[in-house]
Amino acid sequence: MRRSSRRVTQAEVARLAGVSQATVSHVLSGSSEVRIGEETRQRVLDVVRRTGYTANPVAQRLAGGRNRIIGVFTYEPVFPRDRSDFYHPLFVGIEREAEAQGLDLLLFTSAPVRSGRRRLLDDGASRLGMADGCLLLGQHDDKRDLAELIGRGFPFVFVGRRESDAGLVPYAAADYAAATQAVVERLVDLGHERIGYLGDLGPNESHKDRRAGYHAAVAAAGLRPVLLDGTSIDGDTALDLLLDNRLTAVAVGDFVLPHALLDAARRRGLSVPGDLSIVQLGDPSAAHTAELSGFRIPREEMGTAALQILTGIIAGDLPQEQWQQTLPCSLITGETAGPPTTPTTTPRRTPALSGAAGSPAPVDPTRPGDTAAAPTSEDPA
Amino acid sequence: MRRSSRRVTQAEVARLAGVSQATVSHVLSGSSEVRIGEETRQRVLDVVRRTGYTANPVAQRLAGGRNRIIGVFTYEPVFPRDRSDFYHPLFVGIEREAEAQGLDLLLFTSAPVRSGRRRLLDDGASRLGMADGCLLLGQHDDKRDLAELIGRGFPFVFVGRRESDAGLVPYAAADYAAATQAVVERLVDLGHERIGYLGDLGPNESHKDRRAGYHAAVAAAGLRPVLLDGTSIDGDTALDLLLDNRLTAVAVGDFVLPHALLDAARRRGLSVPGDLSIVQLGDPSAAHTAELSGFRIPREEMGTAALQILTGIIAGDLPQEQWQQTLPCSLITGETAGPPTTPTTTPRRTPALSGAAGSPAPVDPTRPGDTAAAPTSEDPA
DNA sequence: GATCGGCGCTGATGCGCATCAACGGTGAGG
DNA sequence: CCTCACCGTTGATGCGCATCAGCGCCGATC
Numbered sequence: 001m002r003r004s005s006r007r008v009t010q011a012e013v014a015r016l017a018g019v020s021q022a023t024v025s026h027v028l029s030g031s032s033e034v035r036i037g038e039e040t041r042q043r044v045l046d047v048v049r050r051t052g053y054t055a056n057p058v059a060q061r062l063a064g065g066r067n068r069i070i071g072v073f074t075y076e077p078v079f080p081r082d083r084s085d086f087y088h089p090l091f092v093g094i095e096r097e098a099e100a101q102g103l104d105l106l107l108f109t110s111a112p113v114r115s116g117r118r119r120l121l122d123d124g125a126s127r128l129g130m131a132d133g134c135l136l137l138g139q140h141d142d143k144r145d146l147a148e149l150i151g152r153g154f155p156f157v158f159v160g161r162r163e164s165d166a167g168l169v170p171y172a173a174a175d176y177a178a179a180t181q182a183v184v185e186r187l188v189d190l191g192h193e194r195i196g197y198l199g200d201l202g203p204n205e206s207h208k209d210r211r212a213g214y215h216a217a218v219a220a221a222g223l224r225p226v227l228l229d230g231t232s233i234d235g236d237t238a239l240d241l242l243l244d245n246r247l248t249a250v251a252v253g254d255f256v257l258p259h260a261l262l263d264a265a266r267r268r269g270l271s272v273p274g275d276l277s278i279v280q281l282g283d284p285s286a287a288h289t290a291e292l293s294g295f296r297i298p299r300e301e302m303g304t305a306a307l308q309i310l311t312g313i314i315a316g317d318l319p320q321e322q323w324q325q326t327l328p329c330s331l332i333t334g335e336t337a338g339p340p341t342t343p344t345t346t347p348r349r350t351p352a353l354s355g356a357a358g359s360p361a362p363v364d365p366t367r368p369g370d371t372a373a374a375p376t377s378e379d380p381a
Numbered sequence: 382m383r384r385s386s387r388r389v390t391q392a393e394v395a396r397l398a399g400v401s402q403a404t405v406s407h408v409l410s411g412s413s414e415v416r417i418g419e420e421t422r423q424r425v426l427d428v429v430r431r432t433g434y435t436a437n438p439v440a441q442r443l444a445g446g447r448n449r450i451i452g453v454f455t456y457e458p459v460f461p462r463d464r465s466d467f468y469h470p471l472f473v474g475i476e477r478e479a480e481a482q483g484l485d486l487l488l489f490t491s492a493p494v495r496s497g498r499r500r501l502l503d504d505g506a507s508r509l510g511m512a513d514g515c516l517l518l519g520q521h522d523d524k525r526d527l528a529e530l531i532g533r534g535f536p537f538v539f540v541g542r543r544e545s546d547a548g549l550v551p552y553a554a555a556d557y558a559a560a561t562q563a564v565v566e567r568l569v570d571l572g573h574e575r576i577g578y579l580g581d582l583g584p585n586e587s588h589k590d591r592r593a594g595y596h597a598a599v600a601a602a603g604l605r606p607v608l609l610d611g612t613s614i615d616g617d618t619a620l621d622l623l624l625d626n627r628l629t630a631v632a633v634g635d636f637v638l639p640h641a642l643l644d645a646a647r648r649r650g651l652s653v654p655g656d657l658s659i660v661q662l663g664d665p666s667a668a669h670t671a672e673l674s675g676f677r678i679p680r681e682e683m684g685t686a687a688l689q690i691l692t693g694i695i696a697g698d699l700p701q702e703q704w705q706q707t708l709p710c711s712l713i714t715g716e717t718a719g720p721p722t723t724p725t726t727t728p729r730r731t732p733a734l735s736g737a738a739g740s741p742a743p744v745d746p747t748r749p750g751d752t753a754a755a756p757t758s759e760d761p762a
Numbered sequence: 763g764a765t766c767g768g769c770g771c772t773g774a775t776g777c778g779c780a781t782c783a784a785c786g787g788t789g790a791g792g
Numbered sequence: 793c794c795t796c797a798c799c800g801t802t803g804a805t806g807c808g809c810a811t812c813a814g815c816g817c818c819g820a821t822c
Binding site for chain 3: 390391392402403405406407410415436437439440441442443444445
């Protein structure tokens, strides 16, 4: 095991080919301004082939060139243990695009996950510079992180829409607003007049967009919006909330609640969609989408698009108008949306929970997005 | 957006602290031989804090230091689309250990997957040098890859046992031999006298180990080994093969076949384990393990162990005896292994498939591992 | 015949850091 | 008093590469 065998350098190749190191560099760079004679070029390439020379990416990078490495920062573990891999579809798209473009991916796993999230500024910032640019993924979007990144002028792209006062935030996002509007409009078309929104009422962009779509559809139909806080409540509590508000349809913006709600409704003898229509606003867990009406988030495409934007920014040939891309969601017809029926039986309340303290109260803001803050949701993108 | 704001360098810190760049380097390196006065040290650290200086990993690496980046090379896509993520449990362990040690992970996604696998030497070789060391994962183990890596003296660790003529191959592997031996011994204890091995008969180490365990158990019991090629056959064909050989129990070393075989047997009215006991030799898809007897591969631990070995090698403080680690598999009792019953009904053959051409013939080698070559299996580790 | 421009190539430089040899200073020992 | 060891610090060097300015050479032009 000869540890001595150091790797071949350009200087070595140059010596063997009888040229200068600079010439080797030019030959290998290819599309340089400098011209190299065909004979010399072939001589160099021959030596490269014979010696098996391969460029040292580290030196390339230090010398100011690109190294075709893309950093990937996730606020949560890339490979979670507990549930099915949330990032997986995103990474499928990212890896495919990386392979297509010949890029390597640097996962910033060194930043420890503390209280559920990684910290970009404290731990990851230094390592960022290793890559040509960086992809950001995850539910958190510390405004300081964004401002810092923008301030540095370091190329980055967020997966999921983000906004910052510090400047333009490049992103690849799903069009939650349009998709939500579409599914709520469908409920309107089906004849519903009391359509609620149950979900995260916090400032996260992905939920703001859903609410905006909801408000647009409801307003267009001349209906009254009913916003309910759906964070950290179970299916029964949610159902009570809906019944209290005498809703016939609800758009649910959380990604476990729709199933819990469906279960609770059926358990109590309510017919879905007969007595209650349920649409879910995007669902990361494809396994459960079979039945529920709603829409699908184009995660794989988001990953691909994000990486394409990033390489465009790095190359400097992507106009700023294209730094933000919004991808359409595909609608899922499902089986939980249907025309409302006049209730023949009085909806049964759960006695124990009826009017229980701590049950979230309905919110009815005058302006979209102007609702009470709520804990962060479980849906990062 | 001031793209001009270049990042802070040691030289910058040195200037502000009124010391030399070398001093800054020494202060930050910490455990150097060189001593720095406490006052100077604090002055430097203050400036570092104020400026938010962070070391440039590229320069660190080029200058001969470590950069705390671990390369990860997989022969197949890291994030596969078609089936449940095979690498996932491995990566869970790797990521956890990387986080614990403050390491970043560089995924070599730039090497295109051609005809089902990535090529290490052609595409990935150059990029390898970017990292302090490298983890190799996947079903293929090109002997030239191994020889090349060993020859370079580049630190690497394989996940899964690998051997090479070129030298010691560091790995973290599952103890397939012991686990297989244990489950086959259990079949022996249950009273079986005709126990077959159905699986990959190729040279892949993971299958060689399984066969070795099988042979050990069978030989100890004074039984005759029956090796059957289980690659690329369906459940019915496999079942015919077993019936032809009048086996009462079989150890199956492929990871979809056991389920197909079980289905086929039950479909044909055979009782399992009454008429036929089936044990599977490790199963990557945890979703299906509920029923089948066999053993579980400690994938997460393999990932963790591999990374620990690698950092040990990089640090130079891991004795060579510990460069290869074999982890025990946990046995799964399951419901498909039981005592044999004297067959009251003649096993039913499928007429159409009986003796059909192309049906793999049984193999009965005199020496373990000395069997006909077979296509690569689906089990990488 | 002197000038010019373009072609083909090279020397020098620096990226940011780790590392080494060495230097001045200080106190202890002879 | 001189020597010596040791401490704290520094200048110099090089990692492998990209890049820039510029060199010598050639034929073409005036």
